[in-house]
Amino acid sequence: MRKNICPVCGEKSLSKHFEKQILKEPFGRGKEIEIVEYRCNACGSSGDFFHENDILIEEALSILKAQSVKNILNDFSNDKKIQLSAIERVLSLPQRTLTKWKNGAVKPSAAGVALLKIIGLFPWILEVAENKFNYDIAQSIFIESAVETFMTYRIQERSTQANEASSMPSTQTDALTVVYSPPEPFIDSILSSQRVEYGIGQNNISPTA
Numbered sequence: 001m002r003k004n005i006c007p008v009c010g011e012k013s014l015s016k017h018f019e020k021q022i023l024k025e026p027f028g029r030g031k032e033i034e035i036v037e038y039r040c041n042a043c044g045s046s047g048d049f050f051h052e053n054d055i056l057i058e059e060a061l062s063i064l065k066a067q068s069v070k071n072i073l074n075d076f077s078n079d080k081k082i083q084l085s086a087i088e089r090v091l092s093l094p095q096r097t098l099t100k101w102k103n104g105a106v107k108p109s110a111a112g113v114a115l116l117k118i119i120g121l122f123p124w125i126l127e128v129a130e131n132k133f134n135y136d137i138a139q140s141i142f143i144e145s146a147v148e149t150f151m152t153y154r155i156q157e158r159s160t161q162a163n164e165a166s167s168m169p170s171t172q173t174d175a176l177t178v179v180y181s182p183p184e185p186f187i188d189s190i191l192s193s194q195r196v197e198y199g200i201g202q203n204n205i206s207p208t209a
Ligand SMILES: [Zn+2]
Pocket: 006, 007, 008, 009, 010, 011, 040, 041, 042, 043, 044, 045
């Protein structure tokens, strides 16, 4: 396909434009790329007529994904709660493989990347795996984590309210605090359910044992 002919009207009247775009990948930083757009001066059509952006975007995403894996694994190293030895033990993902992903010697599989993101977001999933994915134990680990998160937000919310009189809270954290606070009756009903009462603080005890 000739790149000076409009695929819509066939006129030889195309102009080429570049537009900056920022690609984002969870746990990775953003990457700026320049995407191409053709505009036809004859019929007014516009777009990536010759599919030049696909390759560009794919390459940039591949770099971002590698960076995001590196960031997640660095976070694991900094956060003592997640240890590579634990990942190896409970998920049979060898530490040497993780190290190769981290230093870029080997490109991780898509499944591997997804798994790391899940562990990064929900570190308690390792405890679930350690307990051999037992349903009841998994539920209590999950709910304990949810309650802990809820309490953290509540504390933040209270300190925000306390500060409101003297200052103008306008940070993103303040907004998040409000968004993530479930209504009181919701939490009351969770706390009064049998499974939760059992679960809090008793991660490692199987309810059915
Ligand atoms: Zn045209």
